[in-house]
Amino acid sequence: MPETSNATQSTRSDRAAISARSLVKTFGAGENAVHALKNVDIDIRENEFFTLLGPSGCGKTTLLRMIAGFELPTSGTILLDGQEITALPPYKRPVNTVFQSYALFPHMTVAENIGFGLKMLGRPADNVQGRVEKMLALVQLEAMANRRTDQLSGGQQQRVALARALAPEPKVLLLDEPLAALDLKLRKNMQLELKSLQAETGITFVFVTHDQEEALTMSDRIAVMRSGEILQIGAPKDIYERPTHRFVADFIGDINILEGEIAGAGGGTAQVRLKDGTTISARLAEGMAQTGPAAVAIRPEAARIAGQGETADLTGTLENVVYFGAASYLHLRLNSGEEFVLRQPGGLDGHDLSRGARLGIAIQPGRARVLE
Amino acid sequence: MAEAIRKGPRARDLKAMPGFKTVAWLCIIALYLPLAVLVIFSFNDNRSVVRWTEFSFRWYEAALSNDGIRNATWVSVKIAFVATVVATAAATMAALATTRTASFRGQGLAYGIINQPLMIPEIVTAIATLSLFALIKTATGVTGIGYLMAAHTAFCIPFAFMPIRARLEDMTLVLEQAGADLYATPWQTFRHITLPLLMPGIVAGAMLAFVVSLDDVIITLMVAGPGETTLPIYILGAIRRGITPEINAVSTILVGVSVLLVVLLFFVQRRMEK
Ligand SMILES: Nc1ncnc2c1ncn2[C@@H]1O[C@H](COP(=O)(O)OP(=O)(O)OP(=O)(O)O)[C@@H](O)[C@H]1O
Ligand SMILES: [Mg+2]
Numbered sequence: 001m002p003e004t005s006n007a008t009q010s011t012r013s014d015r016a017a018i019s020a021r022s023l024v025k026t027f028g029a030g031e032n033a034v035h036a037l038k039n040v041d042i043d044i045r046e047n048e049f050f051t052l053l054g055p056s057g058c059g060k061t062t063l064l065r066m067i068a069g070f071e072l073p074t075s076g077t078i079l080l081d082g083q084e085i086t087a088l089p090p091y092k093r094p095v096n097t098v099f100q101s102y103a104l105f106p107h108m109t110v111a112e113n114i115g116f117g118l119k120m121l122g123r124p125a126d127n128v129q130g131r132v133e134k135m136l137a138l139v140q141l142e143a144m145a146n147r148r149t150d151q152l153s154g155g156q157q158q159r160v161a162l163a164r165a166l167a168p169e170p171k172v173l174l175l176d177e178p179l180a181a182l183d184l185k186l187r188k189n190m191q192l193e194l195k196s197l198q199a200e201t202g203i204t205f206v207f208v209t210h211d212q213e214e215a216l217t218m219s220d221r222i223a224v225m226r227s228g229e230i231l232q233i234g235a236p237k238d239i240y241e242r243p244t245h246r247f248v249a250d251f252i253g254d255i256n257i258l259e260g261e262i263a264g265a266g267g268g269t270a271q272v273r274l275k276d277g278t279t280i281s282a283r284l285a286e287g288m289a290q291t292g293p294a295a296v297a298i299r300p301e302a303a304r305i306a307g308q309g310e311t312a313d314l315t316g317t318l319e320n321v322v323y324f325g326a327a328s329y330l331h332l333r334l335n336s337g338e339e340f341v342l343r344q345p346g347g348l349d350g351h352d353l354s355r356g357a358r359l360g361i362a363i364q365p366g367r368a369r370v371l372e
Numbered sequence: 373m374a375e376a377i378r379k380g381p382r383a384r385d386l387k388a389m390p391g392f393k394t395v396a397w398l399c400i401i402a403l404y405l406p407l408a409v410l411v412i413f414s415f416n417d418n419r420s421v422v423r424w425t426e427f428s429f430r431w432y433e434a435a436l437s438n439d440g441i442r443n444a445t446w447v448s449v450k451i452a453f454v455a456t457v458v459a460t461a462a463a464t465m466a467a468l469a470t471t472r473t474a475s476f477r478g479q480g481l482a483y484g485i486i487n488q489p490l491m492i493p494e495i496v497t498a499i500a501t502l503s504l505f506a507l508i509k510t511a512t513g514v515t516g517i518g519y520l521m522a523a524h525t526a527f528c529i530p531f532a533f534m535p536i537r538a539r540l541e542d543m544t545l546v547l548e549q550a551g552a553d554l555y556a557t558p559w560q561t562f563r564h565i566t567l568p569l570l571m572p573g574i575v576a577g578a579m580l581a582f583v584v585s586l587d588d589v590i591i592t593l594m595v596a597g598p599g600e601t602t603l604p605i606y607i608l609g610a611i612r613r614g615i616t617p618e619i620n621a622v623s624t625i626l627v628g629v630s631v632l633l634v635v636l637l638f639f640v641q642r643r644m645e646k
Contacts, residue, residue: 070549090552091561103550107568116564117554168555 016043016079017172017204018067023076025062025228036062038228040076044172044206045221049198051207053215054225055251060208063225064174067206068097080171091120096165098175102157104149110160111136111145117168135163138197155186162197172204179214191218212252216240224248241299244285246371249297256298256340257371265290270370272296275336280313282368295371300329302367303342305351305359312360313368316340321353332359407627414620421615431621441622444606451517451602452585455524456532460578462525463532464570471540472548472566489530497527498594505595515597523595524585531584532577539573572641579637583630 025037036059044050052060065071067078069090077086085093096117105113114135118128136142139159149157158178165173175194179187195218198205209215215222216236223233224247231245232238243249249257260274270284272294282296306312316332319339330353332340342361351359413421417428435441470483489497505519547569551561589604596605603626610619 068553070552090549091555091557095553097550097553099546099550101544101546103544103546105547105550105565116551116556120551120555120557120560120564164554 015046015081017046017048017081018042018044018206019079019082020063020067021077021079023063023066023078024074025059025066025071026074035228037066037073040228040230042223042230042233044204046204047202048220049195049205049207049218051209051215051219051222052225053209053212053222053251055210057227058225059228060210060225061176064097064176064206064208067172068095068174069093094168094171096168096170096173098161098165098173098178100176100178100180102161104157104160104164106148106150109146109148110141110152113149113160114163114167116164121168131167135167138166138200139163154182155190158182158190159193162194166197166201166203169201170203172206175205175207177208177210179209194218216252224251226251241367242283242285242369243297244288244372246295246297249369249371254300254341256300256303256338256342258296258298258334258336258338258340260294260296262289262291262294262370270294272370274314274334275338276314276334278314280363280368282370283366284370285372288370288372296368297371298340298363298368300341300343301345302364303340303361304344305330305342306362310360310362313363314340314361316359316361318353318355318357318359320355330359332361410620411624411627414617414624416617416620419616421617421620431617432625435618435621435625438618440601440606441603444601444603447517447600448586448602448604451521451524452582454521455528455585456578456582458521458525459528459581460532460536460574463529463536463577463581464574466529466533467537467540467573468566471537472545486533487530489527494527494590498591501526501591502594517597517600519597520592520595520600520602523591524588527588527591528581528585532581535576535580536570536573539570539576543569575640576637579633583633586626 020040020042023037023040023042025035027034027036040059040063042063052063054060062071066073069085069088069092073086077084079085080093080095105116108116111132115128115132118131123131132145133142136145139162141156141159141163144152144156144160149160152160158181161178178194179190182190191214194205194207207215207218216239219236221233221235222239224231224239224245226247232243232248234242239248240252243252243255246257249255258274260272262270263273263279264271265284268284268286269281270290271279272282273279274296280296282294284290303314314334316334318330319333320331322329322331327343327345330342330344332342334340340361413424414431415427415429416424417426417430418424466482466486470479470486501523505523509515509519543566548561548565551565552558556564587604588602589608592602592605593608596602601609603622607619607622610616
């Protein structure tokens with residue numbers, strides 16, 4: 001799969017900061033065993049903003065906790081800069097965590113919280129002091145240095161947690177849904193702040209979320225997880241435009257998935273006969289089956305109403321129009337009974353948009369894809 | 373209006389329940405009327421503890437200059453101090469072991485064993501302790517106040533254990549994990565995070581242990597050797613010869629000390645939790 005992000009981000013190296021090899025984590029045993037991670041392989045590169053994305057219970061936190069050292073894998077290894085750290089206790093790993101609950105020390109001031117890591121590393125007091133001041137400036141909390149942490153707002157606590165984890169300059173920063181407790185507006189601001197902090201510090205960020213939009217806007221690369229497995233790793237654009245797995249396609253953004261059967265394949269393209277009898281061509285990723293049943297995924301924005309005299313790829317009956325100003329979403333029913341949503345940009349003039357109208361659908365070449 | 377909003381609906385509901393006030397007052401009277409009588413008659417200028425004549429401090433003067441009372445107080449404080457320090461340290465370690473280590477086989481059993489002394493009738497513990505100490509005494513020939521201190525330490529442990537464990541269970545592990553994440557070794561994590569956060573529990577446990585030790589009659593009665601008279605034992609002996617307002621005065625001082633301890637505890641905890 002092509003890496004679209006590398007061309008634009010020349011400062012990034014391809015060296016792995018964190019690697020996991022055949023990582024397995026099973027909680028409990030026998031009938032009650034929970035397979036939190038099943039054979040995970042992953043390489044997180046230096047200086048990248050890497051996101052673990054997946055539904056609740058898919059093992060994101062478990063993976064993060066094993067990188068931090070709070071949890072021992074059942075089997076497999078974890079490498080940091082190529083060195084094995086699988087069994088190293090947390091306090092010996094140059095990895096810091098921003099906890100979802102922030103976990104600020106309630107008996108210390110903001111400054112003491114931020115300086116804690118450096119103090120434990122045995123740095124001289126004036127050194128710690130200087131670094132704390134720098135971190136306070138970085139997260140714009142200079143005025144709060146001597147406050148107790150329970151006198152801060154949620155957003156401020158969040159920033160203290162960030163500053164505390166960044167102060168010792170870890171190789172890798174782990175963030176477990178750090179924005180989940182914030183309201184929408186603050187959340188959007190913090191997304192930007194986090195992103196620029198990562199760029200400024202050049203520290204590898206491993207970010208956990210189950211919010212696909214957050215993942216798409218912030219990440220250099222995303223790993224989509226489901227029930228203990230990684231389904232796809234790639235840049236946001238890859239994941240969005242070239243999902244290889246049905247779950248990934250469905251989980252990220254809106255998408256139409258049509259069932260069919262491959263009628264013929266070659267040159268990275270397959271002819272898929274859909275349930276309503278029409279045949280459309282769809283991209284076939286390397287290594288996929290060339291025959292048999294297949295699902296075709298088409299994003300709403302990759303389709304539009306076919307113009308006069310244009311040959312339509314699909315035909316449907318209009319059921320509903322949702323007007324959004326810059327674009328409209330048209331909900332159509334195909335002959336097979338499947339629903340198809342398309343995003344029609346611009347005005348809607350010149351088309352018969354009464355309910356029940358028969359409309360042709362044109363799909364942008366190359367934007368229909370066969371899913372695994 | 374503002375008042376109603378601040379207090380919220382719940383606060384009013386409870387008070388509006390029929391008979392709530394009556395029951396509350398009955399409880400308060402049952403608890404504090406005897407104490408009030410005791411305190412009032414300690415200031416009575418008369419030998420009687422039932423007939424009031426005039427206000428005076430004479431029984432306090434008598435009590436404070438009574439050598440028997442002074443010695444007994446000193447013995448009590450000595451024993452309570454030693455028992456408190458040792459029991460609190462042991463209870464802290466026990467609480468850490470039952471909440472902060474990876475769960476081990478027999479953890480529930482350990483918890484049960486620590487709390488069991490609270491269930492066993494005190495008289496049984498007293499006799500058991502007496503038998504054991506008699507055995508040791510005949511075997512070694514060693515005597516002294518150490519036996520009493522050891523006995524007090526033993527029965528103070530579960531009392532110190534309870535608030536410490538409760539506090540530990542309230543403290544989420546995530547703070548200690550955050551410590552470890554920020555390069556604190558297990559010892560540093562304990563020293564800089566667990567211990568300061570646990571302090572209110574430890575102080576509460578220590579005060580409880582101190583009061584329980586100061587209070588004890590049955591076990592002390594059994595184990596105490598000659599000359600090892602604690603304050604409660606002295607009071608018990610004095611009552612046998614008839615209640616005098618002097619005893620009221622001593623008891624009032626004891627009540628005063630415990631009230632002081634409770635108030636102190638309240639402020640210490642509030643300061644630490646702020
Ligand atoms: N200590 C544990 N003991 C037993 N099962 C556990 C433990 N920790 C996690 N699990 C199980 O492992 C699975 C993965 O949990 P994990 O916390 O990693 O999910 P997650 O992806 O972080 O989910 P969420 O988005 O809800 O935080 C879940 O089924 C969970 O119930
Ligand atoms: Mg989680």
